[in-house]
Amino acid sequence: MANDFNAELHARPSIKFLGPAIVEHVALMPAKFVGQHSTQAVVGASVAGDRHVSSQIEYHTEFITITVVTQLDTQPAEWPESQLSVADFQKLAATPDAELICRTSILVAGTAPREIAPVLSKLGFGDTAVSSVGQGSAHVCSDFRLHGDGSTRVVLFNQDLNASRLGRMVRRIYEIETYRAMALLGLPEARRLAPLLGDYDAKLVELSNRNLATPRSEHKRLLDDITALSAEVISATAETRNRFGATAAYAAIVDERIAELREERVEGFQRFGVFVDRRFKPAVRTCAATAVRLDQLSRATMHLIDLLQTRIQVEIEYQNSLQIKAMAERTATQIRIQRAVEGFSIIAISYYLLSLMKVVIESMKYAGYSVSPLVMLISIPVVVGAVALTILRVRHALTSGK
Known part of the structure; x- marks a missing residue:
């Protein structure tokens, strides 16, 4: 090597x-x-x-x-x-x-x-x-x-x-x-791209305005249009990047060679290097300006895509927050309903147990056993309290298990 x-x-x-x-x-x-x-x-x-x-x-x-x-x-x-x-x-x-x-x-x-x-x-x-x-x-x-x-x-x-x-x-x-x-080989490419760059600029302005006014239902279509423009700009950049890069490199060599001549002016004539510069540099600057415009357009379209995607993402997050809020409200309603059902469950179970006790007491009377009415009166709060305590313990166990 x-x-x-x-x-x-x-x-x-x-x-x-x-x-x-x-x-x-x-x-x-x-x-x-x-x-x-x-x-x-x-x-x-x-x-x-x-x-x-x-x-x-x-x-x-x-x-x-x-x-x-x-x-x-x-x-x-x-x-x-x-x-x-x-x-x-x-x-x-x-x-x-x-x-x-x-x-x-x-x-x-x-x-x-x-x-x-x-x-x-x-x-x-x-x-x-x-x-x-x-x-x-x-x-x-x-x-x-x-x-x-x-x-x-x-x-x-x-x-x-x-x-x-x-x-x-x-x-x-x-x-x-x-x-x-060799440097001027980039000039035909710059001239070919000139009308296309004008079209790209106009499309970019139009898409930027649409981005401000487009409703949510049209976001996908707008994103497709911006992506298509970005693809065209990136394709044009890829096709000409090497040529415009070579133009800049060759132009630098021309400058070096002119400097190496160590020119001095001859009376009555334009200098050799000045003649080359005045007719050559505008073409080089045209190629450089075209490359810069392509780069700026590429950045602008990508930025517009980012803005639209950010807008879509914010709207999706807003929709998600509304759905989460609705789910929270439904959950709270379900909890209130569940608590109401639990109250009715205490009453229903207590009523069922007391009905069973009543049947037992009445059956004992027919069998010849005497049962004081106070037993029934005392059993009512005992049964209701026992049922309520049991349901509360079950709910606490289920909550702790989660």
Whole structure:
């Protein structure tokens, strides 16, 4: 594993060369690609019959880049036509199904002339951004327009950069273009989501208003509608999270590479980095704002669901409290009825026992035995008291048993 970490430090070597030369760099995104970090360099390779200093293939997390340096015999007065097609680059990377993300052509020329504008005009440039880079060691120029072969053209006038510094400077320039293009892959997603986000906002407002006015009988339907909106927002977030995250990461790399150029202003021209920032940052901010809106909508819908569920729960608890209160009232009534029944039971049992005693006494009279009437009078309170005491003891035993 330590070897892997150390290899990562050397995974992006710069090509070393001196001008005049034309550097062609493309970024390809295969339909199916398992990202890896590695570099394959081929020195002295020949593609489409041209003589090259080197070709380099790099495998990134989600795309492949190919850099081809063609040495020129003399500095051209016009832009040299490329002999490489997209198919040639796809063949080099062994990815015939790969989609072209960006293509950058960098013409490395000699010392910048005192008047740069006429030279840039001959090379086919329009409104051009120019910067002195590397503390005055070179001048970088581009109009950032797409040309017939789908490439963005850049001229690098080399003042006194050696082969190593020139290679690193060229790498910074084409990496700005590559990561700028990769970052902008999130912009179509942001534009696609813009009308959907407006619809989601309107639905959220409508559902929030319904949450305030919906009766209890409509709560299930309202909960279903809010859940459906939440599912749509979460699905859109899941579909675009990686893309918008990559946009932010690539934009940070673009900023780093521009800072590494150590630009200085050239009189009469807009700076290279300023041109990129003013046309690139709004798109990045659009993607970031879309990601934030999705996150806020997701949170808002979940909060609305929580509010509705809380409202339903409170109403259920209120209904439960009413049922418990009704049950308590019924229990109290049953207890009162039970106590009344117990009173009647004492009277009934006592009456039954006294009736039995009366029958016994009368039977004894017929048998010739004389029984005083006082016995019957005394037995009445005794029997009633005994029955009442017995019933109370039974009820106490049942209560204690619970």
